[in-house]
Amino acid sequence: MKIAVIGTGYVGLVSGVCFAHKGNQVMCVDQDRNKIAFLNEGHVPIHEPGLQELMKECMERSLIHFTTDLKNAVQFADLIMIAVGTPPLPSGEADLSFIENVACELAKSMNGHKIIVIKSTVPVGTNHRIQRLIAHLSPFQFQIASVPEFLREGSAVKDTLLPDRVIIGVEDEHTGYTLKELYSPYSEQIMITDIRSAEMIKYASNAFLATKISFINEIANICEKVGADVTQVSKGMGLDNRIGAAFLNAGIGYGGSCFPKDTQALIQIAGNENYNFKLLKAVVEVNNDQRFGIIRKIEQAIGKISGKCIAIWGLAFKPNTDDVRESPAIDIVRTLIQLGGTIKVYDPIAMRNFKKVLDAPSITWCESSLEAVDQADAVCLLTEWEEFRKMDLSTVFARMKSGILIDGRNLFTPEQADAAGLEYYSIGRVVNQSSLRA
The missing domain is CATH 3.40.50.720 (NAD(P)-binding Rossmann-like Domain)
Structure with a gap:
């Protein structure tokens, strides 16, 4: 054809x-x-x-x-x-x-x-x-x-x-x-x-997937308060064929060119028909707030951010792409700068695009993940690149000023972090170095 x-x-x-x-x-x-x-x-x-x-x-x-x-x-x-x-x-x-x-x-x-x-x-x-x-x-x-x-x-x-x-x-x-x-x-x-149903299938599909992400992030926030492990909770939920395991990974929320745009558009479509899509509005609200949980964890770990050096691993909204549109990293880095932090960033391929969106004198653009953590007070993992998964965490600890790892994607296990000497904070798991050794 x-x-x-x-x-x-x-x-x-x-x-x-x-x-x-x-x-x-x-x-x-x-x-x-x-x-x-x-x-x-x-x-x-x-x-x-x-x-x-x-x-x-x-x-x-x-x-x-x-x-x-x-x-x-x-x-x-x-x-x-x-x-x-x-x-x-x-x-x-x-x-x-x-x-x-x-x-x-x-x-x-x-x-x-x-x-x-x-x-x-x-x-x-x-x-x-x-x-x-x-x-x-x-x-x-x-x-x-x-x-x-x-x-x-x-x-x-x-x-x-x-x-x-x-x-x-x-x-x-x-x-x-x-x-x-x-x-x-x-x-x-x-x-x-029919044509109108096909148009709606697209929006409904993305809205449902976004809902699963915000739901598991809310569960993760509750898990931290009650002492449960969201990785085990999501695994147990996913074994139910009615639920499925996909999109049940707790983290810092969704980004990219589709979910944020399509959820807002569907809310507006409903509003144009005088329908208040309360559930989807809550999904968006949860997602917008979830990324700032990283800031709260950094403050919990190191106190005031002003004058501290924070390393950022990952800028793309997801791995295997250089797309930073609506990436949670944008709001996180911007907030860290506003709070007076010095930021060292590294992403395998997305740094050029990120620099077009956000650049500041307090940002250092690093050529490797290890360069980013040199003398850092904390490192925040924001994109689950395979390169980071393979990192020797003992080497990471040795090069940092303070060995604090904030894992925004639950890429590592508490046991891996503890073996390397790192004080570890993740999403939906009440684990850090002091609690592991108590």
Whole structure:
């Protein structure tokens, strides 16, 4: 099939490459000339495991091309996929200006019948809104469809090639059949539904996962008060098939480009219909507060932060990505600076992006995890990179001024920290060096 993908962000680029990998002819479109030139040189502008190699293979087979010429791509394609961003407005609503602009240009460029798939995350009713907009501007027949994405940064290629499920929202049987044929090489779990239900499935899925994260973090906070171990509690809960183990890891809360944006958007969608989504509002409130628990633990361990040196391990919102959007590390580092701390930070790949968001004279950008802990009063682990998991904690202790480890992701065990001599604070486990030796 000939496919045009409009937008070369995470969703558009990964989708385009994976469609090409299965033998489709793909043209990826973006108005950013520098990005398109970079892609045409065989480079990817994001850190995503496996994407560079897969894209190079598709380029060598002449299955994928990158262009700024939207008209040419639209006229080339049988199927047009819109994958532009829908960032949040101050109100929490999704900003649909990018997708509306694309729809207008697309409509004016059409030269015949097309299937138009909206891959972007959009509020319920947006597909029909875009359908009316295109129909007003184009004399050609077309079908609209909603195929929401469920990829995770850091495993986006795998999630696209081997998805848990594919949701296809359509208005007619023929379009549903065509899209099912397109996606059948990727998954046998394909659900065809109406467009508005497909739009809601995306928001409902992310909202539910965010709810699980905030729930287990609330349980962790109670565990600390009653002396229980949240890692054991979540393990026991996860053995129940009705609950499942996924997204039950207590920590400093969720971040990234999806959960914060989508939870706020769903709250706003409900509000527009005069419905008060009290549960989801609480989920967001819990998540926003959870990251500041790290600050409270640091103060518990070392007293006043002013004049103290704090090492930060991990800046990305999750491992295997350089994305720092809505990363809990932003609020944590900013607060430590405001409290007068001197900050030494290290992340394997996300420091450049983090520096664009937050830079200050009191931040030292380190080239290794051990450099970050040199003469530090405490080290805070905020992203569970495998590199940190493999650290020799005895060496870490030897290089620190005060051997205090604040584990925001429960990456280590109390026994590991105690063996290294570290005073250890984690999430939902009442363990530190003094209590272990009591």
